Amino acid sequence: MAGGEQNGREGRLERPLSPSHEPPQPLAQAFPEEQPQPGPPHREDEPEADREEEESERSEDQLKGVLDGDTTAEGLHTLGYSAPGTEYVYLHLSLPGRGLSDISILSGYIHLQKMDLSSNKINVNEIEEITGLEKCHSLTQLSLSHNRLTAIRGLENLPIRILNLSFNQIEKVNGLKSVKALRKVDLSSNKINSLQGLEEHNLLEVINLEDNQVAELSELKWIEDLPLLRVLNLLKNPLQEQEGYWLSAIFMLLQVTELDLKKVSVEEKVAAVNKEDPPPEVVAAEDHRRQVFYNSKQPQRVLDSTLPGADESYPMLVLLGPLAGGKRQLSLKICREFKNFFRFGPCHTTRTAYFGEVNRLDYYFISQGEFDEMEKAGKFLATYKYSGHRYGLGRDTVESIAREGLAACIHLEIEGVHSLKNTHFKPRYVLLVPKDKGKYEEHLRRTGLFSRPEIEEAVSRVDMYLQINQDSPGYLDAVINTDELDEAFTELALLVKTYLGLEQPESPDNIQGTKSRAGEVAGNYWFYQQNIPTCC
Template sequence: EDEQEEDGEEKDSERSEEQLKGVLDEDTAAEGLHTLGYSAPGTEYVYLHLSLPGRELSDISILSGYIHLQKMDLSSNKINDLSCISHMPYLTELNASKNELTTYFDFKAPKSLKEADFSHNQIPKMKDLSAYHSLTKLLLDFNEIEEIRGLEECHSLTQLSLSHNRLTAIRGLQNLPIRILNLSFNQIEKVNELKSLKALRWVDLSNNKINSLQGLEGHDLLEMINLEDNQVAELSEIKWIEDLPLLRVLNLLKNPVQEQDGYWLSTIFMLLQVTDLDLKKVSAEEKVAAVNELDPPPEVVAAEDHRTHVLHNSEQPQRVLDSTLPGVDEFYPMLVLLGPLAGGRRQLSLKICRQFKNFFRFGPCHTTRTAYFGEVNRLDYYFISQEEFDKMVKAGKFLATYNYSGHRYGLGRDTVESIAREGLATCVHLEIEGVRSLKNTHFKPKYVLLVPKDKGKYEEHLRRTGLFSRPEIEEAVSRVDMYLQINQDFPGYFDAVINTDELDEAFTELTHLVKVHLGL
């Protein structure tokens, strides 16, 4: 009988242990209490924090009596019911990650709750959180959520993480103050709905199906964008983020766009503010290389132009050009008239050469554009094809070349040499791009800037000619300011500046300058 009683007691004890397994008791709770301090009302000295991670807990109902708790860590347990939190009005931080929850916030809202972590659970739907006005951080990673909802009234929410869920679209985030957003490892295709998140600073959209960056524009505070392993295929998509002033980190690894020719330098060029691209530091040298290749400064263009012509000319049979080499006392004389389109360069060049025909001859440039009405081949320009122009470059036939308005222009070596052999000085007219190139040669021309001061009158003159499109007119007028700015920023860059509002007056002034220069 005694043995039977003992067996019965053992079975009852085992059954009791089985029932209590996973149930939080006071002793275990006491082990997790720490951080003594005054209660929120300030009337008692109590434990404020509770940490019970990894305790195999499934029933924590005993915590209903722990009303003063402010921070609680219950991660890595087997909890599926958090109703006890309804009795914790002062709770500010809750970590319930890695449990067996199928819902969240299924309790009366603690008014001061600021941070909540429900990641690594089995939550299929988001709930209405309109009562949680103080919530600043919400983590819901590794759940089964298909739609973002219930956050409309969370006006304090600054960090939201929903990675590794089943989202297919971004909705329900309009005008929230979110600064940090993690939506990685979902099935999202578009990011248009991010437009209203003006406080956004850090966004992780990696491992989705995104093919366009539209929606990321206008985020002036955005510093980091992670788009690794998506479907962005075109470099043109970078335009949506190129004006973000604080963007410093961008990750486009494992996107088709990486296979585009020139991807690395092109992306750096469009995003010069970025310091880290595709998990690599962007060096200052790479930024310089990107600018020099894709939009080089005028001086770099001119220097490269000069290098090209010297190189190609050196490959040709050499001959001594006595007539244009710098002499012992002075350089071969040249007069260069420059200024904006149809601003009087052509007329004044031809008139000055007629006025001083014993000193100057006009040297027409070569160009790939077609002749304007009234222009004559070999008198105004040598009009040639792009193919012919390229052949002349490779044959070292040019002293200087430049691009303007989509066309190529070049001052030929033979043009200058043929004039020089007659004992005359060469007079040419160029745009500023040609001047920059010519300044790299051994020639030391006199540069005279011909520029209209009355832009309205100049614009009307361009319209009346009927030769130019609206974009061409707008560009020409804008270059008036550019010429004047160069003259202001670089004193001495031009030997003289003449106002061409009235061409007769301009010709009189130019004539006087030439006479002084020639000692007449």
């Protein structure tokens, strides 16, 4: 009974109620302002014919499904104060199973907070569009389940917190975009195939989409950023049939605690992250496990890299850094400068060669099928994936260099470093990174080899490399700025001489321990067992 101006002052209380005032008794004698009365009073002098005609019109309206004032009055209940607190009004309306098709009269019931217009008995409502609620600015709970709604219209900017639109024929939920107060929404048993329209509902906690037509996991992107979402039901939707649905859905919605009427455990969330976007350490550990497994199935032999003693680490220099950041040029130059100590070991890759790259010199360029065959044959020490391509450091590559009595010099991305650190090798890791990102980006553009997304990814990884070095002291042995390659080579050459014992380090106080023979290379000692200061 939250009503219309058509009643004038007829339904107004004689004076406003104080907060402690008791509800007026009886109700029929005191209706709040702007509330429709349950029905027109019968005057003794009213002609019988007029009353019969009026009742006949009302019956005809009811047959048409038009909600009138008398029927509305039957469903009004729960008295309370209006929003300003100056009047006593009806707050709730319950009219289930009335065969309604026109509820436009409710536009005058501006004080209603809860409405139940569903069919929870026998009859089914026939409302095709939501009309008549535009002015119900106190409405916080609405049920229109078991109707014939095909779209959501007419709820714009209403303060609805709990909404039930189940068992309709709704296909899209775009009409909810402006209903920002939503906490719980039931859209089960409809024909919804897209979740667009539920995004940016930052107060939404519960979504029921059971028995709809959502077919793609990608649709979850519309709700993945809802901070308070805890309960989601997607039972009886086609996307459940997709392989890996459960963990994929959990990964996209890590804030959810209940999915498809099942509690989501912490262990399942960890498994989802490890499957969909595992931390680098997990990826590296899995790669190492895989390479050891494949290699264990092959005939075993004594490795040249384990000589002259199994307790000594084979000398290896690993240069790492972002795409086209100088590690290729510097690694080849170091091998030429120290040709009696190093030989370059190219990795295998599934990507095609860039302009100027030479097969077997820069990389072994092979197909994905060949790469998979090599991996299953236990041919790799470590593999990693970068920018959609596979890379692998071959066992034979390292062993052939060790057989010549030389140390291996290789270059990798950080993903490869993570994997290599799980092996028995103990290389020296030197990060080559440009500090001037603007200059680096311009350099990548000038090469004409890389797409815009590749350039953006490469530039973003500069900060990632520096952050790893900062967050994990000792993970890398040195950092050299490659803004000027000539200067970078001078610093790298000096560093290598220090590693080889050809020149004493500038800060001998930093040396922890004494020089030890980790492997003899061309009659010279290998690296100092020390922590080398960062070079910038």
